[in-house]
Amino acid sequence: MSVNSYCLLCRRSIREEGSLAEMFYVDDCICSSCRGQMPYFPRTITVGKLKIEGLYLYDKLLREALIQFKEYNDEALYPLFLYPHVQRLKRKYRGYHLMALPSSAQALKRRGFKAVELIFSLLEMPVIEGFYKKSDVDQKSRSFKDRQLIRSQIALKADVNLAGKKILLVDDIVTSGATMQTGYRLVSGRADAVNALTLSYNRRFLPAWQRFLAEKVL
Ligand SMILES: [Zn+2]
Numbered sequence: 001m002s003v004n005s006y007c008l009l010c011r012r013s014i015r016e017e018g019s020l021a022e023m024f025y026v027d028d029c030i031c032s033s034c035r036g037q038m039p040y041f042p043r044t045i046t047v048g049k050l051k052i053e054g055l056y057l058y059d060k061l062l063r064e065a066l067i068q069f070k071e072y073n074d075e076a077l078y079p080l081f082l083y084p085h086v087q088r089l090k091r092k093y094r095g096y097h098l099m100a101l102p103s104s105a106q107a108l109k110r111r112g113f114k115a116v117e118l119i120f121s122l123l124e125m126p127v128i129e130g131f132y133k134k135s136d137v138d139q140k141s142r143s144f145k146d147r148q149l150i151r152s153q154i155a156l157k158a159d160v161n162l163a164g165k166k167i168l169l170v171d172d173i174v175t176s177g178a179t180m181q182t183g184y185r186l187v188s189g190r191a192d193a194v195n196a197l198t199l200s201y202n203r204r205f206l207p208a209w210q211r212f213l214a215e216k217v218l
Contacts, residue, residue: 007029007030007031007034008029008030008076008077008079008080009030009031009034009061009065009077009080010030010031010033010034012031012033013031014026014028014029014030014031014032028083028084029079029080029083030080030083034061035084037060037061038056038060038061038062039056039057039059039060039061039062039214039218040055040056040218041054041055041056041057041206041214041217041218042054042055043201043205043206043210045174045177045198045201045205047174047177047180047181048177048181048184049184050177050180050181050184050194050196051195051196052174052177052180052196052197052198052201053195053196053197053198054174054197054198054200054201054205055082055085055197055198055199055200056199056200056201057200057201057203057206057214057218058173058175058200058201058202058203059200059203059218060218062081062199062200063200065077065080065081066081066172066173066199066200069081069115070111070115070172073110073111073112073113075112075113075118078115078118078119078121078122079122081119081122081172081199082119082120082122082123082199083122086122086123089123089197090123090124090125093123093125093168093195093197095166096125096166096167096168096193096195097125097126097127097128097165097166097167097168098120098123098125098126098127098128098168098170099127099128099129099130099131099167099168099169099170099183099187100114100116100117100120100127100129100131100169100170100171101116101131101154101169101170101171101179101180101183102131102132102133102154103115103116103133104133105133115172116170116171116172119172119199120170125168128160128162128165128167129157130156130157130160130162130187131154131155131156131157131183131186132154132155132157133153133154133155134153134154134155153182154179154182154183154186155186156186156187156190162187162190162191163190163191163192164192165191165192166191166192166193166194166195167187167191167193167194167195168194168195168196168197169183169184169187169194169195169196169197170196170197170198171196171198171199172198172199172200173198173199173200173201173202174198174200174201174202174205175202176202177205180196180198183196184196
């Protein structure tokens, strides 16, 4: 992928003007100031039997960028989310197939693109479109509790063959963990191995002292 010379978020030049740094290739698609404001706080989130790798807190600039991307349909932002992590994640999950947790058909229609799939397309891994929504009620029109219930109403397509495959469940935000857990229940037992990776996660998954630490360092 070619790197834009302008920050995808603030549109400023990625190379510091007039400095020696200008002569060097900067390997990112956002500027160092924006990158520094991303609440990168890698943690393993345990939900039931499932251990989920989480990269960012769903907060601050990451949250703003996700809202801009998903709710304001700014499709061009998709590379910035995983950009610094691509090589490591490709190595770690070599041999895995990606399965994205689904959004509602309405959200897809409103947006015109599959947000989670697009974010994780940077990993260039094989994708299995195996899940679908049992209930297609738009999440925005419901209360928080209803949304959690509806999001967990996902099912596996009948013709999906996972035998002998290693599956990486992916999502953009883990809020309660219910959706990931449902996805895990649907594929474990059919696949050889199941792991989970989320771009971001809710602060409530951190123990109190780590929440304090996150406030200090981010
Ligand atoms: Zn920037």
